[in-house]
Amino acid sequence: MSNNDNVQMLKMVLIIAAIVSLVYGFGFLFLPGILTKLSGGILVEGSWLRWSGGVLIAWAIGTLMVYKKPEKQHIFLVSLTHAHLLAGLGLLYSWIRQEYSGATWFVALPTCLLLIIAVLLLWSRNKAKEIL
Numbered sequence: 603m604s605n606n607d608n609v610q611m612l613k614m615v616l617i618i619a620a621i622v623s624l625v626y627g628f629g630f631l632f633l634p635g636i637l638t639k640l641s642g643g644i645l646v647e648g649s650w651l652r653w654s655g656g657v658l659i660a661w662a663i664g665t666l667m668v669y670k671k672p673e674k675q676h677i678f679l680v681s682l683t684h685a686h687l688l689a690g691l692g693l694l695y696s697w698i699r700q701e702y703s704g705a706t707w708f709v710a711l712p713t714c715l716l717l718i719i720a721v722l723l724l725w726s727r728n729k730a731k732e733i734l
Contacts, residue, residue, distance in 0.1 A: 608729040609672060612679075615722045616669040619682065622715055631655025643704030647730035661685070676727075676734040683723040690716030 628639050635653035638644075665682060668675045693713040696702050700710045727734065 604674065605730075605732055608726070609733060610733045612672055612726040612730040613669055615719070615726045616665050616672070619686065619719050619723065620662045620665040620669065622719065623658045623665065626712065627655045627658030627662055629655065631659060638704075641704035641708035643708070656719065672730065673733045676731075679723065679727045683720055683727060685719035686723060690714075691718055 605715070629631060630651040632655070634648040635645070637651070661682075664678065668678050672679075690713055693709055693716065697706075697709045697713055697722075
């Protein structure tokens with residue numbers, strides 16, 4: 603694979619990560635009550651979810667900025683990879699321990715997405731290391 607192909611792979615993974623972060627971010631920031639009802643989980647105060655929505659949207663904005671110019675962005679990409687991995691593992695732990703009261707798919711989907719994105723970020727980051 604050429605260097606350009608490796609950068610394109612990294613950019614594709616960054617777009618996927620940004621979209622997932624924006625979708626969940628907007629949901630948590632603007633529609634926390636609706637999301638909680640859709641999940642079938644125990645209702646919580648919106649403020650417990652709104653702050654994480656803001657963080658996810660900021661995270662997505664940073665990801666899109668790196669997408670535009672990924673050169674020399676190794677530190678951000680390492681942080682982004684760890685964030686996805688830790689968030690995915692946290693959800694996986696809650697899922698295994700049955701700490702989640704809602705519909706299984708509502709915890710399974712983000713768990714799988716986060717862990718897959720973490721692996722893809724690690725892989726594409728290693729492939730594009732020449733520019734990072």
